[in-house]
Structure formats: structure tokens, C-alpha cells
Amino acid sequence: MTEPRPLALHVPEPGCRPGDTPDFSDFEIPRAGAVRRPEVEEAPEDMRDMAFSVVRVLNKAGEAVGPWAGTLDAEALRNGLRHMMTLRQFDERMLKAQRQGKTSFYVQNLGEEAVACAFRMALEDGDMNFPTYRQAGLLIAGGYPMTQMMNQIYSNSADPLKGRQLPVMYSARDHGFFSVSGNLGTQFIQAVGWAMASAISHDTRIAAAWIGDGSTSENDFHAAMVFASTYKAPVILNIVNNQWAISTFQGMARGGAVTFAARGHGFGIPAIRVDGNDYLAVHAVAKWAAERARSGLGPSLIEHVTYRAGGHSTSDDPSAYRSKDEFSAWPLGDPIDRLKRHLITIGEWSEDRHTQAQAEIVDTVRSAQREAEANGTLISGDKPSPRSMFDDVFAEMPPHLREQRQEAGY
Amino acid sequence: MARMTMIEAIRNAHDLAMERDKRVVVFGEDVGYFGGVFRCTAGLQKKYGPHRCFDAPINESGIVGAGIGMAAYGLKPVVEIQFADYMYPAYDQIVSEAARLRHRSAGDFTCSMVIRMPTGGGIFGGQTHSQSPEALFTHVSGLKVVMPANPRDAKGLLLAAIEDPDPVIFLEPKRLYNGPFDGHHDRPVVPWKNHELGDVSEDYYTVPLGKAEIARAGEAVTVLAYGTMVYVAQAAAEEAGVDAEIIDLRTLLPLDLDAIEQSVRKTGRCIVIHEATKTSGFGAELSALVQERCFYHLEAPIVRVTGWDTPYPHAQEWTYFPGPERIKQAFTQVLEG
Numbered sequence: 209m210t211e212p213r214p215l216a217l218h219v220p221e222p223g224c225r226p227g228d229t230p231d232f233s234d235f236e237i238p239r240a241g242a243v244r245r246p247e248v249e250e251a252p253e254d255m256r257d258m259a260f261s262v263v264r265v266l267n268k269a270g271e272a273v274g275p276w277a278g279t280l281d282a283e284a285l286r287n288g289l290r291h292m293m294t295l296r297q298f299d300e301r302m303l304k305a306q307r308q309g310k311t312s313f314y315v316q317n318l319g320e321e322a323v324a325c326a327f328r329m330a331l332e333d334g335d336m337n338f339p340t341y342r343q344a345g346l347l348i349a350g351g352y353p354m355t356q357m358m359n360q361i362y363s364n365s366a367d368p369l370k371g372r373q374l375p376v377m378y379s380a381r382d383h384g385f386f387s388v389s390g391n392l393g394t395q396f397i398q399a400v401g402w403a404m405a406s407a408i409s410h411d412t413r414i415a416a417a418w419i420g421d422g423s424t425s426e427n428d429f430h431a432a433m434v435f436a437s438t439y440k441a442p443v444i445l446n447i448v449n450n451q452w453a454i455s456t457f458q459g460m461a462r463g464g465a466v467t468f469a470a471r472g473h474g475f476g477i478p479a480i481r482v483d484g485n486d487y488l489a490v491h492a493v494a495k496w497a498a499e500r501a502r503s504g505l506g507p508s509l510i511e512h513v514t515y516r517a518g519g520h521s522t523s524d525d526p527s528a529y530r531s532k533d534e535f536s537a538w539p540l541g542d543p544i545d546r547l548k549r550h551l552i553t554i555g556e557w558s559e560d561r562h563t564q565a566q567a568e569i570v571d572t573v574r575s576a577q578r579e580a581e582a583n584g585t586l587i588s589g590d591k592p593s594p595r596s597m598f599d600d601v602f603a604e605m606p607p608h609l610r611e612q613r614q615e616a617g618y
Numbered sequence: 619m620a621r622m623t624m625i626e627a628i629r630n631a632h633d634l635a636m637e638r639d640k641r642v643v644v645f646g647e648d649v650g651y652f653g654g655v656f657r658c659t660a661g662l663q664k665k666y667g668p669h670r671c672f673d674a675p676i677n678e679s680g681i682v683g684a685g686i687g688m689a690a691y692g693l694k695p696v697v698e699i700q701f702a703d704y705m706y707p708a709y710d711q712i713v714s715e716a717a718r719l720r721h722r723s724a725g726d727f728t729c730s731m732v733i734r735m736p737t738g739g740g741i742f743g744g745q746t747h748s749q750s751p752e753a754l755f756t757h758v759s760g761l762k763v764v765m766p767a768n769p770r771d772a773k774g775l776l777l778a779a780i781e782d783p784d785p786v787i788f789l790e791p792k793r794l795y796n797g798p799f800d801g802h803h804d805r806p807v808v809p810w811k812n813h814e815l816g817d818v819s820e821d822y823y824t825v826p827l828g829k830a831e832i833a834r835a836g837e838a839v840t841v842l843a844y845g846t847m848v849y850v851a852q853a854a855a856e857e858a859g860v861d862a863e864i865i866d867l868r869t870l871l872p873l874d875l876d877a878i879e880q881s882v883r884k885t886g887r888c889i890v891i892h893e894a895t896k897t898s899g900f901g902a903e904l905s906a907l908v909q910e911r912c913f914y915h916l917e918a919p920i921v922r923v924t925g926w927d928t929p930y931p932h933a934q935e936w937t938y939f940p941g942p943e944r945i946k947q948a949f950t951q952v953l954e955g
Contacts, residue, residue: 338687369724379723386690387723391714397680398715401687401695408643408669408693415687427707431680438675600721601760603728603783606828606872 222457226527230537237539240267240486241274248500252478259469259479262513265488266546270553276492280329282556288329288487289551290565291349292321292544297566297573298344298354299518302361305577306375306522310585311361315341315376319517319535320450322487322543325349327416327446330494331384337416338386338399340423341376342448342516352383354573358580365590366583372597393419393426396445400435403443403501414442414501422453424468425461433509437475440506444497445477447509448484450516455529472509484514485540487547513540594618621811622818624795627769628658628734631776632696634822636666639694642780644671646681646698646734655700656736656795678708682733686716689729689785696780702735702789703749716785717760732779736792737765738846738893739930740803740939748930750845750894755787756871756903762827763870765789767848768798768815771868774825782827791845801850801941830874832881836863839887839952842878842904844870847891847940854945860953862889870900878904879911886917887952891940896924921948 224230243263246255265277272278280288299316306314317324324345331337337346347357356368360378363371369379379387386402389395399417406413419429424447436443447468451458462468472479478500482493490512497508515538519526551557584590595618598609605613622630635642644659650673653660662671674681678699685695699705705712712733719729739748755763764779764786766772772790779786793799797807798815810816833848838861841851848866855862863881867874882888888908890901901922908920923940931938 336691368726369722372724373722377722379726381723381726387719387727389715389722391710394683394711394715397683397711398687398690401684402691403687404684405643405688405691405693408688409691427679428683428711431675431677431683434675434677435680435684600725602762603720607875608872 220459222459222530224531224534225529226531228531230531230534232537232539235539238262238264240264241277243274243276245275245496248496248503248505252476255478256473259467259472259481262481262483263489263493264483264486265492266486266550270549272488272550276489279492279495280488282551282554284329285487285547285551286556288325288349289544289547289557290569291325291345292487292547293566294569294573295321295325295345295348296544297569298348298357301573301577302358303522305361305585309587310581311363311375312586313375313522314361315521316518317342317344319542320448320484320514321345322490322547323448323484323512323514326487326490327494330491330498331416332413334384334413335416336384336386336399336402336413337418338395338402339388339418340395340420340448341388341390342420343418344376344378346385347378347380347383350383350385352380352385354576355579358577359583362580362583362585363591364580364584365592366580367592370596371592392423393428396432397428397435400432400441400443403441404435404439407439407442412502414444414498416444416446418446418448420453421447421449421451421458421468422456422461424471433471433475433477436507437477440504442501442504443507444494444501445507445509447511448514449511450514452516452520452530454520454524467511469509469511477507477509479509479511481511481513483540484512485543485546487543488550515540619817620820621816622769623810623816624766624769624772624790625656625658627773627818628776628790629660629662630818630820631773632659632662633665635696635777635780636662636670638822641692641694642670642696643688643693644696645674647674647676647700649673649698654698656792658734659698678704679711682708682711682716685731685733686711686719686729689731690719690727694730694780696732696734699733699735701747702737702751703746705735705751709754712755712761712785712787713758717758720784721760728783729785730783731785732776732788733785734788734790737789738791738793739935740793740799740846742932742935743930744932745929748935750789750892750925752789752870753894753898753900756900760784761871762786763789764827764868765791765845765870766868767791767794767833767845767866769810769818770815771825771831773818774823775827775868777822778824778827781824786827789845793846798849799846800853801939802853803936825868827869828872828874830868830877831866832863832877833866834862834864836861837885838862839889839949840865840878840881840885841889841891842867843891844868845893847893850940850942851891851945854942854949857942858946858949860949862949875907875911878908882908882912883915886915888912888916888920889923889945889948889952890920891923891945893925893940895927896922897927899924918952921952923948
């Protein structure tokens with residue numbers, strides 16, 4: 209009998225920290241068009257391969273290829289490009305506004321614009337998203353007024369949330385956008401509950417749940433998976449794997465699993481990995497999952513493989529924990545560049561039109577900002593009345609809150 | 619009018635609510651086919667179908683989280699947490715989500731939902747089937763907290779909770795499910811069928827949230843109690859021959875402060891009783907409120923009688939439980955003070 213050796217704890221580390229050269233050679237990326245498109249009726253156990261590959265439509269030449277291509281016409285693609293460009297411009301303006309002290313905090317979507325923007329176009333009006341704080345693309349692509357978003361970010365007198373919520377924690381029921389919590393993962397199971405309610409009511413609307421790679425570790429991720437699977441809820445379960453949870457790399461949440469998508473297999477939920485920087489691929493996969501949900505076939509899990517090109521928020525400096533060159537080495541590229549190139553390749557766009565569109569977008573975002581700032585910012589101008597802080601704790605204000613409001617001087 | 623146990627009254631409330639409002643859905647662990655481990659939902663699945671009354675996976679966070687999503691959709695979920703002691707995995711969903719949804723979204727989304735939980739000990743339940751976590755809910759802004767003490771109120775308060783547009787924590791003192799237990803664990807309990815508060819109208823009615831009831835009128839000392847402790851206090855008052863005014867709070871939040879103030883101003887003395895542990899318990903809040911509002915009417919310091927600051931033990935549960943003897947000692951203390 210051999211002497212037992214002392215055990216050692218395994219603490220995973222990313223392949224690349226500041227000063228290292230980024231290396232994504234382990235990331236196996238199939239050719240665009242190479243991954244099959246299962247019929248929506250296919251049994252979950254017959255499509256397990258989908259969790260270990262990456263659905264991609266746009267190839268290096270800018271062509272749309274393979275069985276997932278063809279879900280959007282040129283006009284829809286141009287709109288998609290505009291949505292992503294608008295979101296990027298919106299982020300740029302709001303980041304600057306935060307640095308100028310006009311608000312306390314901001315979360316940008318840089319590099320991940322295709323995920324929410326393309327997904328939104330696969331839903332119908334009336335469907336409900338339960339987003340995290342990094343799905344502003346759902347609002348931009350859904351036509352929600354940018355001025356309203358900015359009013360919320362500034363917590364100004366026109367803030368629809370009356371200054372109560374941290375910037376970017378929007379709520380827009382009429383635009384299919386559930387109130388963003390800020391606590392991680394809680395909304396994932398709520399989306400399943402909303403979808404169950406739709407099924408209980410014999411409705412035709414579906415729900416979409418959103419979570420980041422890091423937050424899949426939360427208990428509520430597991431709760432959502434077991435409820436969605438058990439009740440065959442009409443819900444699309446989205447994991448946005450943007451590689452980083454603040455400074456923690458995705459391996460810390462994934463553990464020994466090969467992919468996040470594979471988490472679906474234990475629950476019998478079909479799971480697909482998609483190139484999250486490929487607008488066409490995200491739309492095609494979302495449409496496929498929406499069709500499954502709407503046909504009563506139950507939940508689907510989508511892992512959007514993307515890269516968080518900016519910091520987690522304005523409160524962290526990514527150069528302190530990851531290589532500055534990582535995004536330029538990221539093999540799935542930039543979603544805006546890729547869609548632009550595709551549109552030019554098929555003769556539906558040009559550099560000139562792009563420059564002109566960019567100028568128009570800069571102008572639109574700037575005038576939305578001017579309009580919002582007329583309602584005040586966090587540091588200047590009108591603010592929601594402190595009196596209103598006591599409203600909406602309950603539908604009807606109980607005596608003790610009325611008393612406290614008086615005590616506060618309102 | 620029919621004689622009902624508290625279990626039958628709760629079941630009847632579910633039945634009437636489901637009949638009246640198609641948006642009411644009922645689920646939780648063992649709640650569907652079997653009708654709940656305490657039988658509070660028996661027969662509902664058969665009558666209304668598995669779409670409206672069903673079993674849930676053993677995941678309290680999932681039960682409450684799914685309920686929040688359903689409420690956001692526009693249904694009225696009434697969920698059961700099998701024992702209040704199992705509530706902790708759902709605490710984040712209750713505190714950070716259900717309680718704050720209306721406020722954080724400025725009314726864009728709301729959460730009309732009832733979370734029922736059998737509460738309290740005295741059933742040899744040990745530390746995991748005996749707890750009274752009411753203070754963990756009253757401390758949270760945005761929750762209403764209710765604890766009935768008899769079948770008539772259990773039905774009326776539950777129907778009011780289901781009608782309420784906000785989340786309501788509905789704590790059911792399980793030692794009262796079958797009869798008004800007075801703390802004398804060595805004696806048989808009078809069943810509700812032999813007690814006038816077991817008289818429950820079969821019609822739909824509500825008991826308003828936020829209104830206390832005087833369980834025993836008196837002049838000598840005010841006793842603030844809820845749930846099981848209402849009967850323990852009554853037994854102690856009768857046995858000690860003390861003319862106590864016992865207030866059954868019924869709703870802890872919002873609290874019926876008028877009823878409390880009126881009584882303490884009259885008696886000048888106050889005892890606060892609960893089964894939960896003492897430190898930072900709801901009794902501390904009651905004691906502070908009475909001190910703030912009735913100080914110049916008080917003839918003696920307020921006395922708290924509560925469970926000890928230990929986990930709820932198994933073999934020693936009657937040492938833990940604040941029984942009639944401890945309340946009688948408190949009467950002596952507050953009346954001689």
C-alpha cells in the first residue's frame with residue numbers, strides 16, 4: 209500500500225493576465241456555415257452536439273453561409289447595423305457623461321451589441337425579457353426612446369423610475385423589458401415563472417431569461433433550469449458568456465464543464481452555442497428557440513459566446529486584471545465591423561453610407577442627450593421629489609410610512 | 619356557518635379565491651395531488667385542475683422566484699413554503715425582488731402574491747420545523763406580515779391577503795391548526811369544533827389587514843401577542859386571576875398602533891409576548907413603539923416574554939417555549955413594578 213499524498217486545492221486561472229500575450233488557440237471555432245440546423249421538433253438528446261460547437265453564419269469574406277443563413281432581409285440587416293451603431297454611440301456619450309460627473313455609474317455594452325440587438329428582432333411585441341444590466345440593446349432595437357433611458361441614467365426629474373434605481377437598471381413593461389434588479393441571477397427563474405403564467409393562461413406570448421457566465425453559479429440559475437424543464441415553460445434561457453465577471457474569468461463559473469451550454473443536458477433542455485458577435489447567427493438561433501417555445505416544445509438554452517470589450521462598469525479598470533490586447537486578439541471580431549462588411553459584400557451598404565449613418569446617429573444621440581439634460585442630471589437641475597421616495601413601497605401608503613414622510617419634512 | 623379547523627378554514631379560503639378569480643394559482647412542495655403535508659390545499663387540484671394547483675420542485679427560491687414572474691405577468695400566485703424554517707433559500711427573492719419590485723420600477727411591475735408558511739413550534743419539530751421568522755420579514759420594507767390566531771381570522775385574513783396588490787407573508791401557527799393550544803402541553807387540546815372561534819362562515823369574506831382584535835378585554839395590563847401566544851396569554855391571565863387586556867395583533871405589518879396605544883394608555887402596563895427568540899425580535903419593535911408613544915402613561919417597565927436566544931431544541935422544547943408560567947411571572951413583575 210502506498211502512502212497517501214497530501215491533497216492540493218485546484219484554483220483555476222485564466223490563460224492570460226496583464227503583461228501576458230493573449231492566446232485563444234484553445235478556443236475551437238468551426239467554420240461559418242459548418243454547424244447543422246436541427247429541426248425544432250428534434251429530441252433534445254439527439255442534438256447534444258449543438259452545445260459543443262458554435263453556430264456561425266458570417267464567414268471571413270463577409271458572406272452569409274450555411275443552414276442558419278437567410279432569416280433577415282437587407283433592410284432588416286441595415287436596421288440591425290443602425291441599432292448596434294446607436295447602442296455604441298449611446299454608450300460612448302453616457303460613459304463620457306459619467307466621467308463628467310453627470311451620473312454615478314454606467315455599464316456599457318461594447319463588443320456585445322449583436323447579442324441583445326439581434327435577439328430582440330426574433331421576438332414579438334408582448335413577449336417579455338428578464339434582462340441583466342447589459343442588455344440595453346433590447347431597448348434600443350425595440351424602439352424605446354433613448355431620452356427616457358438617459359433620464360433614468362441621470363435620475364432626473366423625468367426619470368420614469370423617479371430616481372430610485374442605479375443607472376441602467378431600466379424598467380419598460382410596454383417594451384417587453386422587466387425591471388432590472390442588480391442582484392445577480394434572480395431574474396432567471398422569474399422569467400420561467402412569467403412563461404409558466406403565459407402557459408397557465410393559454411396565452412401565446414413567450415419569455416426570455418438573461419444571465420451572465422459568472423452568475424450561472426447562482427442557485428437561481430439551477431432553480432430556473434429545473435422549473436423550465438419540469439413544466440416545459442415557453443422560455444428562452446440566454447447565457448451571455450462574455451468571458452469575464454468583473455475580474456473573474458469564465459472558468460471560475462464553468463468549472464469542469466466543457467461549455468456553459470452543456471449545463472442544459474442534465475435537464476433535457478436543448479442547448480445551442482452561438483457566435484455572439486455574428487448578428488445573423490444570433491438572430492437565427494433566437495428565432496429557432498422562439499419557434500420551439502411558441503410551439504409548446506418548451507425551453508431552449510442559448511450560450512452567446514462573446515467578449516466584454518469594456519470594463520465591467522465605470523467602477524473597475526480592466527487593465528488591472530486582464531491583458532490590454534485581449535479584445536484585439538479575440539477571434540470572433542467586432543460585431544459592427546462584421547455586419548457592415550457583410551452588407552457591403554452583398555452590395556447593400558457602402559463606406560459612404562456608413563459614414564453618413566454614423567453622422568446621423570451621433571446627431572440623434574446628441575439631441576436625445578440634450579433633451580434629457582434639460583430635465584436635469586444627478587448633479588444639476590431638477591430631481592424627483594424626495595417626497596416620492598415614500599410612494600410605491602406599497603400600493604397604498606400605510607400609516608407608519610406617512611408618519612415617516614412627515615418626519616423627513618415632506 | 620360551519621365549524622372548521624384552521625386547516626379547513628385555510629383550504630376553504632383557497633377554494634373560494636380560486637373559484638372567484640381565475641388568476642389565483644396555488645403551488646408548492648407536495649401541494650398538488652397530495653394536498654400539502656398539513657392538508658391545507660387538499661382537493662384543490664382535483665377541483666381546479668393541475669394548471670391551477672400543482673406540485674413544485676424542492677426549491678424555495680424557485681417557488682418564490684417563479685411566483686414573482688407569474689405575479690409580474692398578472693396572475694395571483696399563492697405559494698406554500700412547507701415550513702417557515704425552509705424559507706431561507708427564498709429570502710433573496712422575497713427581500714430583494716418581491717418586496718421591492720413596485721418601488722424600484724415605480725409601479726411598472728408589481729407583485730401581488732401570498733407566501734404561506736406554517737410557523738412556530740411545540741410539535742417536537744426541533745430546530746428545523748419550529749421557527750418563527752416574522753421579524754426577518756417585518757424588517758423588510760415592502761412586505762406585509764400576517765399571523766392569524768383562529769380559523770375565522772385565518773380564512774378572512776388569507777382572502778384579504780390574496781386580494782392585496784402587494785406581497786403578503788402569511789404565517790400560520792401550526793400548533794393552532796387543530797385547536798387553541800394554551801401552552802399546557804401535558805393536557806389535551808380543545809379541538810376547534812368545540813370552540814366558538816371555530817365558527818366560520820362558508821361565504822366569501824375578508825378580515826382587513828392592519829387591524830388588531832381584542833381577544834380578552836381587561837383593565838390591569840395590556841398584553842401584545844399574536845398566533846399561539848394569544849391563547850397562552852389567556853390561560854395565564856385566567857390562572858393568575860389578572861384582568862389583562864390581550865390584543866391579538868393579527869397583522870404585524872402594517873401594525874394597528876391605534877389599538878395598542880389606546881389599550882396601554884388605559885392600563886398603564888404592557889407585556890409583549892412571542893415565541894421567536896428575544897434579541898432583535900418583533901417584541902423589541904413593539905416595546906420601542908409603546909415606549910415612544912405611551913411613556914408618560916406607563917406605570918412600570920415593559921416586559922418581554924419570548925423564546926430564549928437558542929436554536930429551538932427538540933427534547934427541551936417546553937423549556938424554550940414561553941409557556942403560561944413565564945407569563946404569570948411577567949404579570950407579577952409588571953403589576954408590582
